Amino acid sequence: MEKTYSALPGTERMEDIVCPVCGAQSVRPHWDCGSFLIQRCTGCAHLYQNPQPVFSDLRNRYQQSYFDYELSNEQAFFRLMLLGLKDIGFSGWEEGLKNRGAFLDIGCATGLLLSYMQERGWTVHGAEICGPSARYGIENRHVDIFPGPLEQAPFPPESFSLIHFSHLIEHVPDPRRLLEKVHGLLVPGGAAVIVTPNRNGLQARLLGRKWRSCIADHLNLFDKKGLARILRETGFTIQKTKTWGGLARGLAPACIKNPLDKLAKLLGFGDVMLFHVKK
Numbered sequence: 001m002e003k004t005y006s007a008l009p010g011t012e013r014m015e016d017i018v019c020p021v022c023g024a025q026s027v028r029p030h031w032d033c034g035s036f037l038i039q040r041c042t043g044c045a046h047l048y049q050n051p052q053p054v055f056s057d058l059r060n061r062y063q064q065s066y067f068d069y070e071l072s073n074e075q076a077f078f079r080l081m082l083l084g085l086k087d088i089g090f091s092g093w094e095e096g097l098k099n100r101g102a103f104l105d106i107g108c109a110t111g112l113l114l115s116y117m118q119e120r121g122w123t124v125h126g127a128e129i130c131g132p133s134a135r136y137g138i139e140n141r142h143v144d145i146f147p148g149p150l151e152q153a154p155f156p157p158e159s160f161s162l163i164h165f166s167h168l169i170e171h172v173p174d175p176r177r178l179l180e181k182v183h184g185l186l187v188p189g190g191a192a193v194i195v196t197p198n199r200n201g202l203q204a205r206l207l208g209r210k211w212r213s214c215i216a217d218h219l220n221l222f223d224k225k226g227l228a229r230i231l232r233e234t235g236f237t238i239q240k241t242k243t244w245g246g247l248a249r250g251l252a253p254a255c256i257k258n259p260l261d262k263l264a265k266l267l268g269f270g271d272v273m274l275f276h277v278k279k
């Protein structure tokens, strides 16, 4: 089974960091993946890469080859995003809104979700660190995308009623700072939808360091507990959590995979998790 796409770490400058969830410094090696090392925090059991590439070097990973990967997979990723939104009853929630307001997609890739939300009446903005992906979205989908990290984007505080980021938080060196920023950008009562791999899911438990989400680009591997903790500590109220994906295609025949997928969703051991939170 193939892992998720990741750039190969090259000659980046590395730095030691403290646990992004609890701030502890002490770690134990968890998965030695050759070119990178996943450590387990002895304070809170969070899994994260340590040492990590410094951000100015790390961002160079997100260039042309990343764009090629994003573009060739955009329809598949988009379908998964819609399924996730359906899982949290998004359209019912959306219908209950007085007005749709402004929507921000962080790590919006080629802007497919932005264009979908625009058609549904939202004012849409995106932020995307991969320059070629941002340019593609701006030129082909005519949506507003800031080509860089969110911290540098010119969005005023309390300007969005909905913020979405799918498969982003695990790439970010400082997830707590990201959540603080998101909290500041939301209007009071605004919502965020977050999707990230679940390292407490069945696949991660079965496969260990061979898990498809254990890749060099994933700096943090969250379980529900760790993500819920930093969400609460940055001021969010958790509305709903969901997980999905029992076994990856190719790991088991359909007669095993299909019922296992249903069970994973029901019991919360799916491969990917979604949090719907409120400011």
Ligand SMILES: [Zn+2]
Binding pocket: 019, 020, 021, 022, 023, 024, 041, 042, 043, 044, 045, 046
């Ligand atoms: Zn910790």
